[in-house]
Amino acid sequence: MISVLLILIPLITALVAFAMPASGSVKNWAILSALATLVVAVLAAVTTSANLLQVNVAWLPVLGTQFSLQMDGMSKMLCLLTGISFPLIFIAIHKQETPAAPAFYGWMLLSQAGLMGVFLAADALLFYIFWELALIPVYFLCSLWGGEKRIAVTFKFFIYTFLGSLFMLTGIIYLSYHVPGGSFAIAALTKAALSESQRNGLFWLFFIAFAIKMPLFPLHTWQPDAYEEAPTAVTMVMSGIMVKMGLFAVVRWLLPIFPAAAVQFSSVIIALAVTGMLYASFIAMQQNNLKRLIAYSSIAHIGLMCAALFTAQPGAYQGVMIQMFCHGINVIGLWIIADAVEKKLGTRELSEMGGLAQKAPVLAILLVVMGLANVALPLTNSFIGEFMMFNGLFQYNMVWAAVAGISIILAAVYTLRMIQQILYGPTNAITENATDLSATTRWALLVGVILIIVGGVFPQPLIDLTKDTVQALSIKP
Amino acid sequence: MPINYYIFFCLTLFSIGMVGVLTRRNAIIIFMCIELMLNAVNLLLVAFSKMHNGIAAAAANNAPSTVGGDGQIFVFFIMVVAAAEVSVGLAIIVMMYRNIHSVDINFLNRLKN
Amino acid sequence: MNAIIFSALLGVVMMFSGIVTQNKQTITRISWVGMLFLLIVNCLHAYGTWVIKVDTHGTLHFDSIGLIFNSIVFFAAFLFLILSGSDIEKTGIHLAEYYALIFFVLCGVSILTAYNGLLMLFLGIEIMTIPLYILTGADKRNLKSNEAALKYFLMGSFSTGIMLMGIALIYGATGRFEVTGGSGLAPSTGLAIRPSFLEVGGLLLLFVSMCFKVSAAPFHFWTPDVYDGAPSVFTSYMATIVKSAGFFAFIKLFEGHTIILGDSWNLLVPMVIFLTLLIGNITAVFQQSVKRMLAYSSIAQAGFMLFALYGTNDLAKEGILLYAFSYSLATIGIFAILIKLKDYSLDGFNGLATQYPMVAFAGTIFLLSLAGIPLTGGFFAKYYMLSAAIKAGGIFWLVIAAILLAAVSVYYYFRVIQSMYFKKGTPEWNHPVSKSFQWALMAVAVMVILIGLFPTLLLNFFYF
């Protein structure tokens, strides 16, 4: 039953938030709700009794779909990530005044509910519905509180992803008609009787939807614009959690349902993913816009995870599990700082910055730590994950691994460049009278830093948490 | 009389009506052509009704049968409907004439694209 | 039977109500009461509790799905009257007559849901359309309205001619006024008995004329002009109630009677569906007037409903019910807002959200439903249609095309949402937006969401 709470708490609190007066109170309300969700998520993560986590309620028996949630290790982890991220974000932006705050927080919480649903749903149709439910609030958030080009950009993003999910819907329906008894439950879908051509077609229908969400090269072009135009809080949600939806979906749905196709097309997808890694890294190298830089680096990281998912290496799966969580934390941390920098300097052009380290030492330290986590330096949380993934990739095909490895170097190049442009060198007119981070932001980031270090030194808990998912994947049919 | 003759004849009338609808610009003429089409249909129906009646009669060796009567009833209904349509249609045409003093359908181009 | 009789009677009643009172309010109220009464009566028939027995000599045949559909349509009509009643008052002076015609149309609708044989089909369609010609031209001073009326009338009667020719040919071949479609033939061989070519021709012509009635491409041309020209109130009535009825009749007519057409049927229908979706969606993209955009979108929606014609399985039947309901609700709702606006162009909606948040919210729900976003009725409607098509099999390419075009539809629906929420401005209103109206809208919106959550609520009628 816990899993229902994960959806209900944000949902109800969101509705309340919409109705609340436009005063500071709504912020605290949102933080309260997010913390409550976090508590539940933690409980869910530690609990082991299945019937506490599983929910099966008859919903539309006519269609053979039912409201069924279940949590495996990965869902637990991602719910935990979602649970942690939202309080962090809310705390980080607590000081900023948002116009029409009630609506803002309402939408935010709604999107949280949708995300939770995505990570929990064990029924394909339900999954699809949550998939969209997570998208709509983001659409409104971006279009209402975003940058100046927000409407067009968000619209592109929305239609792009919506198209993808429609493909998925078709796939789901088609699949469910080839299931004896026409059910939507995961277990049933894996038993679908398909000819090879049908199987391959469906595989791509699903994969395109997920690839757009990740986003995977060359379907990524919505992302930098969206990240740049969206309000940073939303960008954090998108890059921290939403992109994980794609990876999650691959693990939860694609691989179990089409194991054979996954193997058959692994080379194509890995080729795409690795190309994307280098492509994004190169662009990030020349990126002068802070937000776009982070966006592209995120594309590169996701590319690695996607590639690792199709290596069919247990180690790689494990790496992806860890990295999904850690990347979420790191990238949110990076966005918090990027936001702070932009708020302080009023620009996101790297060329106009410099010397911030003298004005804001704390910011400098935190940014450096985040940056190092971004280049997967050992003893930061992303090292273990990337190590495992690269290792898996190497076992799959050492040439691809070597090529992908170049992105490690490039990551160092663009991240250090970013750090230098922002922090080092002499101050200039813009950075002259910049101030250091606000207390709340510091606290939010401190949590992130702690998670980064702990995750880098002792990731075992994460591994134990997600072991079952990896085992389930590794069993070859 | 072979039924085909009637079929061809009625189809011809029907098509002529159709061509009229396509080639004339005067709303009233067009409307008349539509009436022409309807009449073609009527005649065809009657012919068919008589055909079926004849077949039935032949089957029941010329005991007079009511088979095929429904065809002519249908024609009757068509006429009824046509009458109603005409009253409404003419009302519309007149209304339009009041406004633009023309019944030329090519002037109906405010609504397009 | 109840529905037919009482709708006719209520028509008369409304006609005379105009003589009894001059107060528009009262007339509207009367219409509400009458509509409610009609709905109840029909439901009574549906549940078989109270039926006026009339020997129809097999010209009519009442089955549960038809009656359910009837009640759904009546319910939609009721909502229509509630939401737009005040706007009908503004249309012209012949208020009572408008209501009378509206009820006559409903009479035609209830004939179409129960007809048995082509004669009643013909009569039903005529009874349904002729009042519409008039309603379309109701705004006499308005040239657009005149033009729309004349176009509608000319093309409508032309298609009637086509239909009659079809009927005649079928009668000639079979000697009966029914579509058997060679249902006597064994589907396997397809040709156990020789098919009559006349019947084939007749079926094709009938198909064409029905396509015209439901505005399926390439016989859709009247739709945008008529919907655009007609007084908005009646546009919404036409686009929802009438269109759904037409669909029902269409499907009822051809269901299982197409063997004679052989494989060409499986080529024709997908072709028509594709054209309808394509033209409807693509053309809607560029429209500046929301009213016209909705006209095109109604064509697009028709394309989706046509899926039910292809895959005539139980899913399709349920689907068409669901679709008719959710589509009608959404369209009536969005029109109810549109009618009150002064400027029908997209900019007319600018800043609606800040002015009337409730209205904007409801409107958003309606648009989402039209776009088929989950948690709104529109999603499950589309879902059913797609599943029906997929289940029937054979046209997966069409499903994909439909998906792509659905994404396009999101584009133009969301443009309205954008102007409501993201653009600055204050809409100007022709008619005042009353509190009660807002609440009514909200109620409808909630209904749409409810259907989106539990489509079975509606479909459970079906399994009573």
Added chain:
Amino acid sequence: MIIMSHLVFLVPLFPLLGFLINGLGRNLLSKKSIGAIGTGAVLLSFLVSIQLFLQVLQGGGGVDTLFYLFKTPELSIPFAFQVDALSALFLLIITGIGSLIHLYSTAYMHDESAPHFARYFAYLNLFVFSMLLLVLGSGFVIMFIGWEGVGLCSYLLIGYWFTNNDYNYAARKAFVMNRIGDLGFLLAIFWIISKLGTTEYAGVLAGVNKLSSSDITAITLLLFVGAMGKSAQIPLYTWLPDAMAGPTPVSALIHAATMVTAGIYMIARTNLLYTMAPFTQSLVAIIGLATALFAATIALRQNDIKKVLAYSTVSQLGYMFLGLGVGAYTGAVFHVMTHAFFKALLFLGAGSVIHAMHHEQDIRKMGGLQKRLPHTHLTFLLGCLAIAGIPPFSGFFSKDEILSAALQANPIFYVLGLIGALLTAFYMFRLYTLTFLGNARFQEDPHHAVHESPWQMVLPLYVLAILSVAGGWIGIPEWILPHAHRLEELLQPIFAGSVALTQEHSHLTHAQEWMLTGAATLLIIVAVIFAIRSASKNVPSSDPASGFSGLLENKWYIDELYDNAIVKPLQAFANLLKNAIEKSGIDALVNGVGKLVHYGGRQMRLVQSGQVGNYILIMVLSMVVFLLIWFNDSTLMKFLHSFFS
């Protein structure tokens, strides 16, 4: 031994604590306490290291697993420390020299404000911590962690004065070049995992027979790439001279004594693999030799005191790789140790000079400092003698061991190596002469007199001087004094495997050894004298030299070459992707679809001409089409067949 293995974790712990305390308390602590904490931390771990070393001498040692970095069914990485002769030796070098340099820094950096002072010591401690991880790790992954850790610290310390962007570029250059090496290292690790499923040295050495020779070659090559990056070998050496941007003590500790020798440590660790991969070994030797000569030539014409030392470091590292390449592992490690002593000494001496000259680094503006800085002068001279390889200073022994091994491997190696040694002697004494001898070439301003440095700086100089004089005596070769090579005995367990594998060369007789060495020493002394005389006669002018010497002054234009051949093209490529492919390629395509739909709508709505005639015409035509479709349909044909037959 049990007792020992539980002490190990203390060694890296103290610097870590020092890092944390200094890092977090940067705004609270006073400079005094900061310095005390920084130095103390390293000193403490030095004491523990001595303790460990003694136990190793008594045959102690072993692996102590603290916890598991991660544990999965396929692979588990223990966080374990391995103490044996090699690591213990390096522990002593790192912590010993480390603590000296910390002490030195307390004085050298005293101008810095407290927070930055603390930052400096935090970084330094963090470096020591990482270096200790690198050395202590019981497997490749832990080594890699330390490996990247030291890279980070060197990045932070090179860019310590972060307001100067040139320094930042130097720092970035160092980090990125190291990363290139790291990638090689990482791939090697993956390769090992894929073949052996473990990353522990013990496991690898045990399973070495399972590896095919090609595997071994590949692994060793990849590892060597890592070593190239870290130890600044051709072609990845250019970062080291630039790294002189950092404070001088940093150069002494990181870029002379410890970090840059990590590559040698790594190869020494995996010596068995290298011995089994002759191809790699010869490659290592060649690259080492080439680097040694190349860097030496550049050093001949450098006028920045630190640059000279930097290139000499590169060149000395080349020697060490030559040693490794020719299988003289002990010699290489030996040279690491002695080099650590005298190069640290030289750098600190240079630092003392710079300190005294108020951050003047150009030797053309020095001279005649021997009176003003007597202690510095003396120790520096000793350092020079040591690096020049003049007996009985430490450099002589280590270098001699490498050269004799080279001779056995290949006489050409020996000759070239000897030339390198001569060059070394030459440029070192050129440096010495220009700095200390002759008369002053700078105006002394009365306020800041050029004065000898405080005791915190002088003390380390003397300690290191003693070490660089006597450090070599633990490795006295066979032909001078039998069984005096303590170091070889000490390291014998580490290299036993390789020694067993290497077939015996034809050993030179002691007489030949005497002759060769004598001759070599003679040549070196000649070089030294020549250097002193030429340097004291004509001081290099400040205007850019032409011809060959100009080529040398500009370091063979290697930096420019890299810049134009690699960096610029890559940036151009990235720009191409960013602007051409991304903007007007992929994204344009995506938007194009949208535009297409829009255009389609625009066109398609023209069909809606508004003319009833056209509408009906289209209807009729499509009716005809429908009929046609039906006619083409097979049912017709079928029927006709069934009808006419």
Added chain:
Amino acid sequence: MRCHSVIYDSMSIVQILFYLLSGLAVFASLMVLLSKNPVHSVLWLIVVFFAISGHYILLNAQFLAIVNLIVYAGAIMVLFLFVIMLMNLNASTEPNQHIWMKLAGVIAGGCFLIMMVSLASQAGDMATKQVLMKDGNIGLIKDLGKLLFSDFVLPFEITSVLFLSAMVGAVVLGKKDKA
């Protein structure tokens, strides 16, 4: 057998009449299209209706023949005539449809005719069917009346709705509203 002879006896006259009426109808209907003056078109259309009534009589459908004359030729056409007079449309008022449009219309109609005719001519089952010409009395008022008020009483009733709405329509559209 006997029925065959019946047809045989009376074939000649009937056939002559058939061809006569048909020719007249086709000619007249063509004239409807071709005559410039609307009034003439109306008159020609009336001719067509008369011809068709003739066919009805030929087919022994007297009731329909009469109704056709009364309703169409009488009421409806008079209505048309009346409207045209009211608008005093004459040849000059209607400009010519564009030539291409005319051509296209003719071609389209022609194609349609060809398709339908070929369809019908290939309808094998119709090839041999004969139409019972003057015999058979289903067309008589008595029988039709019976049928109309027994089986088709409901549709008959329902048509009243049609007329009601038509009436209302006339009111709504025709009545001049003060505004």
